[in-house]
Amino acid sequence: MILSNLAPPVKPCQLALSWDSSPRTSAKHRDEWVNGSAVSLAVTELALVSVAGQQQVMEFLRPKAINAHRTYGGAMPMNKPAINARRKFSDQCRGGWLAYGHAPIENGEMVPVTYKPDIARINEKGKPIKYERPAGSKPTPYFSPLDADAYYLIAERAGLNAPTFESSWSAWLWLLKQYEVDLVIDEGEKKAAAACANGFLTIGLAGIWNGCPRLRDTTGLPFGAPTLIAELQWLASIRPSKAPIIIAFDASESARGRVDIRNARQKLGRLLAEAGHHVRIREMQQPDGAATFIKGTDDLLVFGGANALNALKIVDFDVWTKESSKKAITDHLLQPFHTSNRRHQVIARHFKASDIPSDSNLVALIGGLGSNKTGAIAEITGKLVSITHRRSLADNQGHRFGLAIKREGQALNASNQSQGSLRQIEQAENDGFVTVADSSYIGGSGELRPEHCSGAVLFIDEADAFLRHCLMAATAIKNHRCDVLTNLAKCVAAAKQVVLAGAHIDETTLLAFERMRGCSSTIVESTLQTAASRTCVAFDKVGQLLEKIENLATNKQPFLFHTASAEDASKMAPHNLAKFIRNYWPNARILELTAKTIREPEHPAAAAMVNPSRLLDFDVVLATPVLETGFSIEDPTQHFKAVLGHTSGHTLPQAFVQSLGRLRTGVERFIWCCHNGSKLGNGAPCADDVERIKLHHANRLDLIDLVQLHEANDAIGNSAQFVRWWSEIAAHQNWLANYYRHAVEVLLTREGYSVNWQKSDVDTRPLIDELTEARDATVASETTAVAAAEPILPSRLIELEKQQRLTREQRRQVERAQIERDLGIKIPSPEQVQCSRNNCYGKALLHLLMVNSDVRQQWHQTAAGAAGRFAPDVTKAMAPSTRAKLLAGMPWLNKLIGLAGTGQTFISLDFEQQHQDAIDQRGIWRELLGFDPGGVTARTFLNQMLKLIGFKLQRTSRRETKAEIGKTYWHYEVVDDLAAVDREKVHHHLVGVISSVSK
8 A cells, every 4th residue: 555645744742731730621722612513522622732832832833943943842942033933923822722633644643633823823815824733744634532422422323332442542443444334534623523522433634625635846836646645545454345435525605615625525535436435425404494604514513413414415426426516517607716815806897998907917807798808908008919719819809909910821030021021020019919829839920929028918818718729729739739838838927917808717727827927816807797688598409499590581580690510511510501591591691600711812701700790791690619709799780680509519618608699789599509518538527537547648658758848847837737737628628518508508697698498399300301401412512522623733732731711612622632642542532522521531540550560650650750749639649559559459349340341240249248348447448549438338339439440330120139138139230431432542552651751
């Protein structure tokens, strides 16, 4: 067993007390424990000591200034540091109580654990420090002394006949060894002592996070995975396997407090379960008749005695996790950041420039849609530099702020610029400009240097989405992520002031920028709800949304539609919706606002992104997530009669809700959203789990330093924080993904919407079929157009791939040329174009690497040389070889592949053991292969595995009954899903490409 050694424990010591001539415990302190916390008098007398005077108090606190200049028992030094230390603790030395408890690692010896002074010190933030512990020591859990009555009562409550009481520690040891005795983990000495005295064996942690802290580096920042403290690890050596441990922390009246308590319970509970305990949860419930809020165990015991505590519901950890998630998500979304350690100003109106305090180095403007966050920035006088994560948002900001934009695709070095352009660039860098994160690294086409930010206000709009983009986006930033992050940290540090803005800025975002900036943030929060008078109808079925579209189009009522689907293969893609709408409104003026159309120089979508008022020229606007953030569509005449929205869970709930507010009028909203959202990493809703498996995965690749990204050390010190922030964001998305629809509803309510859910039994399948036909027609016409596109040379392909603004015909040329480059098909058919769009390259490559170990080694070495140093990027870049190696070790999968084209069939029962093996390692399975084998049938599991390499299952008409288990199974055959291409020729082409690149 490995015990944690985070900091030196409190050393056992005997204080110089004058018990012979005075009571051990003062009446005041005794009353606090007995009457104030329901601790029995006997336990109080065993645990509590009243102390006063420098000799006694300093002997326990042992401040370094004193302790370093004397030996134990020696006289106190009289040098200046020692005098200052005594002055610092002068009020605390006047008196207080000292709690003694057992030290299990020291064979149960009684040691002083915590000192509570009668007069508390005040910290630098003006808050009292209620409890004091020795300098440099780790927080010690409290094992309260037991008297005979407490011992017998605990045993009786468990239905046991206890042996004769001998000593407090022997009582602890006997009780801990009994499976029937519930061991409770709470917080604080008084709560633990009170519970023990009333018959509940309880350990008191020194705070909810101190049961499993993370290690800290020399700067005090946490790193690595959390581990159980030594005393809790010790429990595994004495408690029976799967014996119950109940986690019972305080209640909280604040949403943020409840979120923290739940997170602490989850973290501790998960580690205790891994250590072999049966973990259960006991949450505080407010009893009937309580005049004040009941916060902790001792409060409840004072109010209602042991019966009230015994009446609290106790549930298994997994059940509690599921049952508490919705409420916890609500708390988190309503209060996603801490305010206790930050300046926090609340306003109930639109933001103004004067709301930004000039004396604050880092300001966060947090307010809902339409609260004028960007407008307040536009009023700032002086130099302004803005960096954003969307090109379209940069264009919009440039127009709104009157600033130059450093555009993607421009070379900003002297050799490639005319003198006129250079003067414009120099002027922009002096006056302020807008740039995009992807190219903001030193040497990038949108280069942002720390000296550009010196003396300027650095503005980051939608800061939470911006941070997420910098850490996770698969856009051009992925090739320079470390450079972008390093440079961003330096620019944040160099600016005169940094202003963040957003409706959903959370704790992770604030902590990240505070770390870069080196100071705490000032939060200015607007509680204004501009959507307070708006109604949002949420449909239960997607067909109801199509009915609404049909109704609006038939009555020729203009509307704005937000969809998370951009690709033509999706039914809800703008092009397919446009065809559907024209069935009911043939001459409608429809604008498709997508990432592609806004980059077509002559397309009206490009102009609309700069000037949103141009959207009013159209009857129907079909917008993808390019219209999520940073845009205000003013519609004074209420041209648009409704706003509609659809998301299948691939867009974050926050982004989807923000998109619904782009139109600033109060017209009704109509939405449909999926029950579940997409997940990242291994799908875990806990950052520690995401981080641990992500780093473990990266470590196996032997490519990167997992603790530090050396390029960023000068900027933010230990840059393992980058991976931690990535993990926090991923875990948050995974958590919300399980309750996606609920998260959307909570966020809409937070903005002020009145959300009304509507169900319908009307058969909408004809409308869905109609949309499917539109999708199929779009796919057919587009694949045919790509196949017929004019071929281009490889050099021209490279040139076009670098350009951000392409015509539709140029996009088709690029797609055709990419098919030739990736698959070796010079003249593709429409079917082969469609096959390419279904990730033919990725599936064929994975299959090749699976069956050919030599090519796999070549590819691995080549990819390793091109991979970055950010763990999430490395694991993604190396995924083909990692997955292929794993798949190659599955003979059953090779057996399935061998059935393709043979006509042979099988039943899923033959592979149920393989399915169970995958479920047993579901976290790693999801990390490496991208899906969770749990919660699906064996048939679905097999189909998902085959889809990875371009095969699929097809059900036959044959069924087979297994009488011995009383089940009937369908027979399936394996079909090649890449039949449109010659798999062998594609493999041959890929071998040649990999071989040439590796040389």
